[in-house]
Amino acid sequence: MDGATEAITSEGEKKQAAVVRLKNVGLRGVTVADTKISHVDGENGILIYRGFRIEELARNSTFEETAYLLHHDRLPTEEELGEFKEKLIEARQVPRFVFDALKNLPKASLPMDVLQAAIPILATADGDLKDETREANMARAIRLIARVPGIVAGWQRIREGSEPVAPEAALSHAANFLWQLTGRQPDAEIARDLDTILVLHADHSFNASTFACREVVSTQAHMYTGAAAGVGALSGSLHGGANARVMKMLLELRDELDIPGWVKSQLASGRKIMGMGHAVYKTMDPRAPFLKDMCFRLGTKLHEERWCRLSTQIEEAATKEFNAQGKTTIRPNVDFYSASVYHLMGIPLDLMTPVFAVARIAGWTAHIIEEKFADAQEKPALYRPLSEYVGHYCGKTGCVYEPLGERKG
Numbered sequence: 001m002d003g004a005t006e007a008i009t010s011e012g013e014k015k016q017a018a019v020v021r022l023k024n025v026g027l028r029g030v031t032v033a034d035t036k037i038s039h040v041d042g043e044n045g046i047l048i049y050r051g052f053r054i055e056e057l058a059r060n061s062t063f064e065e066t067a068y069l070l071h072h073d074r075l076p077t078e079e080e081l082g083e084f085k086e087k088l089i090e091a092r093q094v095p096r097f098v099f100d101a102l103k104n105l106p107k108a109s110l111p112m113d114v115l116q117a118a119i120p121i122l123a124t125a126d127g128d129l130k131d132e133t134r135e136a137n138m139a140r141a142i143r144l145i146a147r148v149p150g151i152v153a154g155w156q157r158i159r160e161g162s163e164p165v166a167p168e169a170a171l172s173h174a175a176n177f178l179w180q181l182t183g184r185q186p187d188a189e190i191a192r193d194l195d196t197i198l199v200l201h202a203d204h205s206f207n208a209s210t211f212a213c214r215e216v217v218s219t220q221a222h223m224y225t226g227a228a229a230g231v232g233a234l235s236g237s238l239h240g241g242a243n244a245r246v247m248k249m250l251l252e253l254r255d256e257l258d259i260p261g262w263v264k265s266q267l268a269s270g271r272k273i274m275g276m277g278h279a280v281y282k283t284m285d286p287r288a289p290f291l292k293d294m295c296f297r298l299g300t301k302l303h304e305e306r307w308c309r310l311s312t313q314i315e316e317a318a319t320k321e322f323n324a325q326g327k328t329t330i331r332p333n334v335d336f337y338s339a340s341v342y343h344l345m346g347i348p349l350d351l352m353t354p355v356f357a358v359a360r361i362a363g364w365t366a367h368i369i370e371e372k373f374a375d376a377q378e379k380p381a382l383y384r385p386l387s388e389y390v391g392h393y394c395g396k397t398g399c400v401y402e403p404l405g406e407r408k409g
């Protein structure tokens with residue numbers, strides 16, 4: 001429904017009506033704030049973090065260096081990176097009482113719910129949450145980046161009936177996560193691939209979860225509340241939850257002989273092909289080719305190419321169908337091939353979205369700090385959009401309140 005109201009009189013009101021015209025479209029096309037952290041050029045399939053193309057970072061950087069970049073507006077020197085890594089390693093140990101609290105939860109709890117619940121518990125170990133200096137927030141960001149992997153891995157251990165594994169200081173961020181998840185020394189190639197995945201997922205401008213983080217802390221709530229909101233938003237199947245839905249689709253289709261037929265009937269019945277399409281990219285998501293290559297390489301290494309082959313079959317059949325419908329912009333997104341890669345890495349289906357959070361916590365915390373300190377705008381601003389009331393209306397006096405016993409229904 002169009003936002004222009006009937007009773008526009010002044011020039012000012014007309015101007016405002018023009019601004020609020022974009023509604024009921026999920027804020028598509030609405031620029032809500034400035035940011036210096038990352039940029040998505042959806043028309044040309046370009047993603048940059050602090051000026052650097054994602055391809056360049058995926059090929060050359062590490063998660064630790066990328067997290068530094070997102071937080072500091074430039075790449076670190078060797079010494080700065082060393083110090084940053086040290087701080088992350090020192091902060092890795094999740095406080096015992098967080099795990100004790102998780103041990104009381106039903107084992108069937110969804111890992112994203114557990115992660116979302118654990119973050120405010122983590123806040124209680126923070127000390128002075130009223131300290132809102134930049135230094136205090138940066139220290140919080142480091143603790144969150146360092147501990148989210150430990151929480152995700154720890155919950156996997158707890159629900160399996162074993163104890164969380166203590167972090168290993170000699171391992172990289174990605175390798176340590178795999179170590180804490182399995183209790184086994186990770187394969188070096190798989191750890192390096194996971195590191196690249198974390199780089200690819202670390203930030204993505206004002207996506208739904210990042211916006212949730214920023215909106216929450218615009219009230220001056222502390223960083224942990226924003227991060228918990230981010231986890232909640234990420235859990236949805238139209239956002240981070242899509243990777244697990246892709247894997248579910250692949251598992252269901254493992255014996256399907258007629259993929260084009262399945263794609264046709266899926267679309268004809270109005271259902272979605274998970275992992276395809278994007279709210280901003282109108283061409284190939286620049287992260288997808290890395291994951292596709294990784295999928296085939298890991299698949300060959302582990303003699304499990306079938307998931308990548310099946311994904312490619314779905315991609316080709318769906319692209320053909322979408323093109324035939326004139327929907328030429330729907331292409332694989334970051335989740336399409338990452339699902340198979342996670343599966344090949346032995347990551348359980350319902351931990352795929354939490355692994356996304358392990359990466360995105362770097363971006364979320366950078367955005368939270370940018371929002372709190374108005375680093376990209378003149379001064380902090382509380383998000384407070386307008387809505388148009390389209391419900392019952394009985395005039396300015398309001399509807400007549402009938403006592404309970406006199407209502408006819």
Ligand SMILES: CC(C)(COP(=O)(O)OP(=O)(O)OC[C@H]1O[C@@H](n2cnc3c(N)ncnc32)[C@H](O)[C@@H]1OP(=O)(O)O)[C@@H](O)C(=O)NCCC(=O)NCCS
Nearest residue numbers: 238239242271272273274275276277278279327330333335
């Ligand atoms: C991500 C997503 C929500 C973006 O939605 P959007 O901004 O509305 O996308 P578009 O405007 O490009 O969609 C245009 C049309 O294509 C359809 N479409 C988009 N993605 C589709 C998909 N994966 N499968 C089937 N149809 C799809 C939409 O339903 C819409 O159809 P309509 O015009 O007949 O109503 C959507 O592509 C989607 O649901 N994808 C699957 C979930 C997913 O992978 N999410 C992870 C995103 S990183």
